[in-house]
Amino acid sequence: MDYFLELFLGGLTRGSIYALIALGYTMVYGIIELINFAHGEIYMIGAFTGLIVISVLTLLGWNTVAIIVIASLVAMIYSAAYGFTIEKIAYKPLRGSQRLSALISAIGMSLFLQNYVLLAQTSNFLPFPNLVPDFKFMQPFENIVRSTEIVIYVITALVMVFLTFLIKFTRMGKAMRAVAQDRDMAMLVGVDVNRVISFTFIIGSSIAALGGVLVSSHIGQVNYYVGFIAGIKAFVAAVLGGIGSMPGAVLGSLVLGWTESFFTGYISSDYEDVFAFIFLVLILIFRPAGILGRSDTDKV
Amino acid sequence: MMTFQEIKKSLLTALWFMFLTFPIMVIKVNTIEKTIEWRWWRMAGIGLGIFFLSFLWRYLIRRKEAGKKKAEIAGEETMPLAQRLLSNPRFYMPGMVATIVMVVAFPFVFSLYQTNIMITALIYVVVGLGLNIVVGLAGLLDLGYVAFYAVGAYSYALLNVHYGVTFWMALPIGAALGFLFGILLGFPVLRLRGDYLAIVTLGFGEIIRLVLENWNAFSFGPSGIANIPKPGLFGLDLNLHQSTIFIYFLMIGLALMTIFVVRRLQDSRIGRAWIALREDEVACQAMGIDKTRTKLSAFALGATWAGMGGVVFAAKTTFINPTSFTIWESIIILCVVVLGGMGSILGVIVGALILILLPEYLRTFSEFRMLIFGVILVMMMVFRPGGIISDVRRTYKFEGLGRKAKDRSE
Structure with a gap:
């Protein structure tokens, strides 16, 4: 039973991590119908920026809590800035052209960012300090779940509440829903579409950066390539839940996290990534709209 | 072309990119020796590079938009230069012969490595x-x-x-x-x-x-x-x-x-x-x-x-x-x-x-x-x-x- 619980919580951690990345995917897809391949790279840049800030502040001798807060904030700001800039350079000039073009541009951006970090920093795995202190009240459960994982659950939950509030109740959220439904119509009734799209990229990117810092702190290392696999997995999760739907992204992430955790725990860990891909292929074949997605027909 | 507005725009873009690339390009932390390497010259390079590239970027965007408008008015796409050259028999035949000669001679002229x-x-x-x-x-x-x-x-x-x-x-x-x-x-x-x-x-x-x-x-x-x-x-x-x-x-x-x-x-x-x-x-x-x-x-x-x-x-x-x-x-x-x-x-x-x-x-x-x-x-x-x-x-x-x-x- 303990083993089961361990796998269950491990899956929950994985799922929460995927959710933080998948939310950005799904938001961008909902608004401009583009698979933002560079999203995983934004997550990686967030983790790297966080690591750099942490290292600098540690050398300056700041205290731990301040370091965590400032590193996360700086990482979020920088990732948001990257997301914003990427959209302006690689996606905005392609709005209105074929979907294939935007997708190729996104792949190019992803390749560029990976190699940019590789060349500017290093190709080695860098150690990432575990910043979350071991909580006192967690001591009885220590062998099952770590404090960092608890922080990940809490922050994921908070982010979801924040996003739900943002989308449901604010003016910007309303504008986002309008653009997602019908961009031309939204433009006609006075929604500043460019601003809404930029805003979406900024929010999605900063959430990814938060995920990047938390996950790296949990795993304990980071390199320029971490964004790619994480991005693909999060995409699988978003598609599983129904791309474009935010509760779907979270649900899909949790389902993927648990299935992966149980699969590697009970069956085999060699084929962990293969499993995620097979899962993706099966979903797309049998239920392309995802668990919570609507299936829609092509408009002429 | 080089109005004050343009220069200001490019300057802002350059500043933005200097900010953007600051942590990853400039700071390099050596975790083992616990030293930080500040590579400021990279920042200067990026600023300068982006300043000039942004002119080029805007020029190309303008040209692309102008091209699109022209194509709409003309109603058809003009043939690119390479195609025009190729469909012209005066260039086509000698080109073809030259290519064939080059292809055949290549391994005998150049080294094994090449x-x-x-x-x-x-x-x-x-x-x-x-x-x-x-x-x-x-x-x-x-x-x-x-x-x-x-x-x-x-x-x-x-x-x-x-x-x-x-x-x-x-x-x-x-x-x-x-x-x-x-x-x-x-x-x-x-x-x-x-x-x-x-x-x-x-x-x-x-x-x-x-x-x-x-x-x-x-x-x-x-x-x-x-x-x-x-x-x-x-x-x-x-x-x-x-x-x-x-x-x-x-x-x-x-x-x-x-x-x-x-x-x-x-x-x-x-x-x-x-x-x-x-x-x-x-x-x-x-x-x-x-x-x-x-x-x-x-x-x-x-x-x-x-x-x-x-x-x-x-x-x-x-x-x-x-x-x-x-x-x-x-x-x-x-x-x-x-x-x-x-x-x-x-x-x-x-x-x-x-x-x-x-x-x-x-x-x-x-x-x-x-x-x-x-x-x-x-x-x-x-x-x-x-x-x-x-x-x-x-x-x-x-x-x-x-x-x-x-x-x-x-």
Whole structure:
């Protein structure tokens, strides 16, 4: 039973991590119908920026809590800035052209960012300090779940509440829903579409950066390539839940996290990534709209 | 042009990028010695570079928009320069003769090393033309293309290890297996929309690579297969130099065959169906084109060429392991097609030659290779989606009525 619980919580951690990345995917897809391949790279840049800030502040001798807060904030700001800039350079000039073009541009951006970090920093795995202190009240459960994982659950939950509030109740959220439904119509009734799209990229990117810092702190290392696999997995999760739907992204992430955790725990860990891909292929074949997605027909 | 406004804009852009690249470009922390290296000169370089690049960027954007407007007014696309030169017989014949002389003389004039690079470039020409069928003609973004390349390479290597199958037997077998895998993988996924297809093919590519890496009993795992024999020529004993020249001419032959087949396919009924499908799926189905079958044929034919290319690759390098078949290899091939011009045969050839030969000769830039590939993909899509030598659309004009009738081919 303990083993089961361990796998269950491990899956929950994985799922929460995927959710933080998948939310950005799904938001961008909902608004401009583009698979933002560079999203995983934004997550990686967030983790790297966080690591750099942490290292600098540690050398300056700041205290731990301040370091965590400032590193996360700086990482979020920088990732948001990257997301914003990427959209302006690689996606905005392609709005209105074929979907294939935007997708190729996104792949190019992803390749560029990976190699940019590789060349500017290093190709080695860098150690990432575990910043979350071991909580006192967690001591009885220590062998099952770590404090960092608890922080990940809490922050994921908070982010979801924040996003739900943002989308449901604010003016910007309303504008986002309008653009997602019908961009031309939204433009006609006075929604500043460019601003809404930029805003979406900024929010999605900063959430990814938060995920990047938390996950790296949990795993304990980071390199320029971490964004790619994480991005693909999060995409699988978003598609599983129904791309474009935010509760779907979270649900899909949790389902993927648990299935992966149980699969590697009970069956085999060699084929962990293969499993995620097979899962993706099966979903797309049998239920392309995802668990919570609507299936829609092509408009002429 | 150089008004105050423009300079201010560029200045702001430069400042923004200096801010953006600050942590990653400037700060480098050495965690072992606990020192921070501040590389301020990089920041200055970026600021200066971006300042000038932003002028270029805005100029190109303006030109692109002006071009779009002009095309709308004129109602037709003007032929690009390369096509005009080619369709002119005065340039065509001497050009053709010069190319043939160069191709034949190449391995005798240049060194073994250069011939080897040329062989690699020719493999990319063949594989690129194969991917061109899938991406350029049918408009299906296949990011797992390298999987079929791996199928070809491994089918030769494994058949040779276990059954002693020779290169000439393996070539058709590799092609057939590529075709088979194309159908097997294509069948379930081709009902999907374009962007999902990209991800699923990416997934398949990774599955095949991971299986090759983990299934030691079958594929010898990460250590790969060594001592794969080079192709033989009627049992003659060839030394290293001769066999390289032989592979070179073999690749020329294969490339010529590919060009011939792709050209014929392009103008055939199915080729026109691919192009139509790329332009508008719904309209295509309304015209009675079987969507799945047409897509599947493009997918499987593309895979066939990848399989063949894989066999030659295994024979050329005499050693293969799964690291030769990562997703980035697929993206390099995609880059060849995109740079050259999607759907254009000449474009793909030029693209492959540029992308494979240039990095070899500009050794100092070799570490920037993948970075530059990324930039190429983005810039080509933004400024010249048709590629260097874009495909000329055959247009049939409907004249006589007062209104403009711009029909695309089919």
